Amino acid sequence: MLIEFIPGDTLIHRLDVRTKMFGFLGFIILSFLFKDPKYQLLILTLTGILAFWIKIPLRKVGGMLVPLIPIILSIILITGFTFAPERFNQVSSQTILFYALPGDRLGATVGGFLMGATFILRLFSMMIASSVLTLTTPMDDFTQFFHKMKVPVEISMMLTTAIRFIPTLDKKRRLIIEAQKARGTKFNDKGIVGPIRSYIPIMIPMFINSILMANSLSMAMLNRGYGLTRTWTALREISFAPRDYWAISCIVLLLTVAFIVRYSLHLGVL
């Protein structure tokens, strides 16, 4: 699930939300510039340092990564076999290791496996970068960001309420599962229809409860004046501090260096 904001007082916590969003965008560009896993490893290390700096809760991140292992393995296998040698610029990447099928079909290329590794490292650095962003930025800052980006109030309101209700709905879900278990529902039915059928008793009360909740939520919002005006008082005015300009300069510098390395020196490709 989403990792939520944890209060803290590191430099990253104090940066303006716009700076952080820009930095996040920078990381995305950076990781899509390079195809060589060595460079990806460098980017991952960089995000890792940031994560370490803000004292990321390792157990939570670990919990997010473990279920991904089967996906990781399959990504490597798929890229390894499906990327044809012609797609790589470097000779070393074009080397074919072996063929999966007789008659020289479906060859596993070195470049393919390297590409797979890149995909995975890219995935990891994205996950860490986005965790760093959400962990250090309170929800209200994001709403402010949307506001500054001229996103309509309705949308940012929708996002914030959705996030507020995630734990509530999760609690509902647990209560419903318990109530149905007490009536003998089994959740390990075999076959294709079995699992679907056993989730109907969970999903229907879940839908009904959500609708009921949404109904009274809309009443409660009207009760409190929502919709009278199309805007509202901002709880915190976000503003740039000198540190934000420094941070933005660093990010721009880093990106420039990366572009030079990639397009002038032609490094980091496969």
Next chain:
Amino acid sequence: MELIESAIELKNVSYRYPSAVEPSVKNVSLIVKKGTFIVLMGATGAGKTTLSLCLNGLIPQLLEGELTGRISVAGHDVRKTAVQSLSRVLGLVLQDPETQIIGRTVEEDTAFGPRNFLIPLVEIKQRVNQILEKVRLKGYNQRLTEELSGGEKQRLAIAGVLVMEPEILVLDEPTSELDPIGRSEIYETLDDLRRKKDLTILLVEHSSEEVIKKADEIVVLNQGEVAWSGPPTELFRNIPLLGQWGIRPLPVSQIGWEFYEKGWISFDEIPLDIPSAEGMLRALLPIYGRWQRAVQGQSMDMILKQETHGPEKVNAVQVSDLIYQYNSGQPALRGINLTIESGQFVALIGQNGAGKTTLAKHFNGLLKPTSGEVSVEGMNTLHYDTSELSKTIGYVFQNPDHQIFSATVEKELEFGLKNAGFKSKEIKERIEQVLHYTGLEKLRSVHPFSLGKGERQMIAMASILVLRPKLLIIDEPTTGSDWAGVQTMMALIRKLHAAGTTIVMISHDMDLVAQYAKRVIVLKDGGILLDGTPQDVFSHEQILLDSAIIPPQLCRLSSQLKDILANETFIESSEFTALFESGEKRGCL
């Protein structure tokens, strides 16, 4: 004569929901004077909630339907003023606090209203702090709303409305889902508010004990119409009237009513609190009393003996050294040892977080012990799935809406039986029987969600009863029900108990616990504090106070009359009236 400004004025107001045949509110005319505290009472479905939605314009502005008559709130015509604007005049707090909390932190949530009115940030901050202090949530600003207790959430919901500084506050059953502590917190808050500001308060409420002293006037709705209005004391002394409108009477006034009927006291002498009941009994005993303590005591012993020498030897529940710990938290249960014999009627009481539900969930295997052992009907829960245990152990949860998913009542009952793998003939027979038993026969092909909360609760109960459990666990079977609903449910539970089902009931309603349970277990901080007969447990007033339990009214009355009753604790009003069995004047004792 000075003209007193009215806060709310209703004239011939009727409202019909779009899909309904009958109007929910019929021809209601009502004037609420400024600065008064009015309590709206009546059975479920009497139109109390509908009426409160009319007051701030949600009807007809959000909910469609047919509204006739005139509603004016502090001089504003409700039809012509937007709900949002009315919210600065009349604050409406709805039943479920969960869906009224919009912000993630307490401060963010409280600020929601004023932000919509574009009030400057500095003033918002000031107001938020002021209001949080008023509702006794001072210093909670940065707390996450998700982590608040039920009572705190409800107070936050009140704060969210009050922060817009309305002149009138309307609260729709704000305490129905709370434990006694949460309830008293809300009432103390309301008291504070009334004293500090001349706020008009309209409260919709089921329970009676708290409102009597606070309300200036009670308005009773019956099937959408105003059936009665007047001072609370007059209503609560009139027991037959209360019965007619499905309002729960006070136990002490029930005793008083009997004496009034016998002509021993006047109507105004019917007691409404413990001191006056004590005074009445002390005054009447020497004149009419017949001392029967010896007989009473004996019959009580008899009942207890029957209880302990049950015919079966297998224990329904056997818990030894049970410790349970939620992930990385404090232990929720610390070393519970407990035996519940077959056929007992046990009540688990204690404040929220004491571990009642955690313990009960061990009985049907929803939770497995961290250490120690739980065995139910001879089965160690470690070796059985909840789905297997569900065939012998029934668990009825507090909120029926968490389990109802079928299109008809009949299908809903079928679900558990199908899971248990019964044949269709057997399924039919059992459903037939339970429908009859629970009085749901007429509703068999109705969609459960078109029924009221009390009926849905009964459906949830029936869907467990079809499995014919030997042990039945019921978590708060009466929250949110009106008095009639409470009585039907309790009568059913008593019938099941008489038929030999072991009952474990979790409840905050001490009157019911005392009246129905044969054994009371008090939990505190994950341990057993007291365990005994209701008479025994409720006589420990001081110990109970530590875990925020107030004994039922009649038990408190008994302890006031210790010298007369020789330390006996009475739990039924008939036990008191039995002291006066002969009914004839006997002169001094």
